[in-house]
Amino acid sequence: MPTAILASGLNASGPETAVFWILAPIAVIFALGMVFSRHTVHAALMLGGVMLILAVFYAAQDAPFLAFVQVIVYTGAVMMLFLFVLMLVGVDTKDSLVETLRGQRFAGVVAAIGFLLLLFTGIVNAGIHGSKGLHAVNFADDQPARGVENAGGNVYQIAKLLFDRYVFAFEATSALLITAALGAMVLAHRQRHTPKLTQRELMQQRFKFGTHPAPLPGPGVYARHNAVDTPALLPDGSPSPLSVSLSVELVSQKHGRAPRPAELGSSAAAHHPASGKGQSE
């Protein structure tokens, strides 16, 4: 029903109506898909689709600036940020659907209904009272004293607001951006305390102090114990402590796994030099 009001109130042209009726159902399908999709990446991509279709609508309604901003800022930047965060958190992470705040779901439903009512009243209101019309808004002559012909559409009008009326606020915002960049550096950038060792220096150190210049042996992989916490066997059949990193050993102990299967031989204890253990870290 709102679309009918829109169509009647705004004198849409034929091609515009066609574009609307082709793309609007797709947008609604995408939006529903976003809400009901189980997979977060799918939901994010659906949202991107909705945003792109909205951009087309804006362009069709003589708002080219809004259309470009929609594509560049929302679809281009915000959506990509969403995806980055999803990838960082892990695409397979599942949200727990347990209600942590009491009555949250109920309050959410009430707020949603209220919002829909508000939206509906706004649209109906616009439909009943009639609107000022696109032309009047885009080609408003708000400064007749200057004698300037305010033609040029809404790109021009926005430019005029930004670079004329609010030019000082626009310029002052740059101070905000510089502060943000500087603040991010101050809070997140770490200066190294010592110069970074080159590969050559690392190699020299290994030979000078290390008792094991070659790469450490890999962990044992057996049919029954295919895991990094199972030590490799030396030629004499005893397990090599160098082959398992100490931190891996600690983690698997925490999870209740015996790192060294008992059947690997009782001679294991004999091959536990303290120095070798320290080096395997």
Next chain:
Amino acid sequence: MSPAIAHVAAALLPGAADPTTSFPTPHLDYRALLPMLIVGGVATLGVLVEAFVPRGKRGITQTVLALGGLVAAMVAVVSNTSIRNITAEGAISVDGPTLFIQGTVIAVSIGALLLIADRALASDADFAAQAADVPGSAAEQASVRAGFVHTEVFPLAMFAVAGMLLFPAANDLITMFVGLEVLSLPLYLLAGMARRRRLLSQEAALKYFLLGAFSSAFFVYGMALVYGYAGSVKFADIATALSSSTHGDPLIIVGLALLGIALIFKLSGAPFHWWTPDVYQGAPTPITAFMAAGTKIAAFGALMRVLFVAFGGLSWDWRPIIWGVAIVTMVVGAVIGVTQTDVKRLLAYSSIAHAGFLLTAVGGITVGTADSESSVLFYLVAYGFMTIGAFAIVMLVRDADGEANHLSRWVGLGRRSPLIAGIFAFFLLAFAGLPPTSGLWAKVAVFKAAYEGGAAPLVIVGMLASAVTAYYYVRIIVLMFFQEPAVDGPTVLAPTVFTSAAVVIGVAATLVLGIVPQPLLDLAGKAVPFLR
């Protein structure tokens, strides 16, 4: 679709544009804007100094640059005193109160910058060696040993000063909002950069940031509602819209309430004062001095401009609210201040109480009478200088863990270092409003303005609150001078040239204004009224 494409083409190809279209050149009175341009430019230069000047020379370069910039901006303000001009296409109002407040902010910032320069570059600095290090980690100790210093605090502080100059000068809500953010964002950062008790400092910064973000959101929401009522965010247009309607519209009342919440938050008035003690305590002390003085001055300038210039027609609606806020603020600052045991928290509650005293004059002002606006301006000058001086003394009383802020550590300080304790006692007397300090005349001026404006109840509450605050100030004086010092008491750091200069500026201003207040009162009288 085809008209859209035509417009896109017009936007992208200048040749295809309508030949009658010409872009108007915005009119900017660069001379009137000069103080803001200088401070903003110096802040930006400071960022370049971080990038290009070798590490060892950055500290001195930044100090000279920032102090030079502030002095130049002060000269610009003084040379502009005759300007009464609304410029930048109506966005900036350079009138008497603006110039007065800008001059005060710059003078106070010079004092604060001396403290920052001292404590940022000293070997036992108050700023974190490297703010990105995890508190208590080995990396943090390594950074301290390596002697890292964050010279970025200078450009950040200068950006905050630029915001403080813009905030009270803004003549529409959007410019005011940008000014509010430019002044707040660097302070959120700086509050979290203390070297000692870093978790406390980071907590303070996070609290300040989150609550500040909320208050900004209130401001934006209020701005939207006011726009819905008046169809404009310009103060003059809002005043016109109010004068042409006889009934109070809920839209404008709620809008003003939301704007008021954000402004009262910034000047730490109750009930939006909760951040003040925590942030004052957690932030590095030079930054506490800076924001206690500068933010309050700028916020009062902005509050007065919003209330008097834009919402003067609604004064019957906002005056009772300001009365209530003033009373609650004074009572909270006075009563809760009594229970404090930390000197920085105590000064925070003192600053809340002072916000209340200032609000009595705002609530008592009859819109249109210029005399009483000037009392607020005078109070801001007096308050700014004594705040800088008092926090400078707090920085000097130290023990092995940095500053000794607990009041039990201050016992008997007067016996050990009579001069420092004496100066602190002088500032406390000024806070209490006793002669021979500027605090006396400041209080007399605001209470007189409130009384003449018909706010006699506020004056009575103000007197009582002053008596309560005097109790806790005098208690510190008794504690410093009339009790035996502890054996392992804190040492008083020998003040460096920078800190001495800040203290001397504070003492001199407080004493001179206490003995001859009339010239500054006259100047404040000449500065008002606001340009409408």
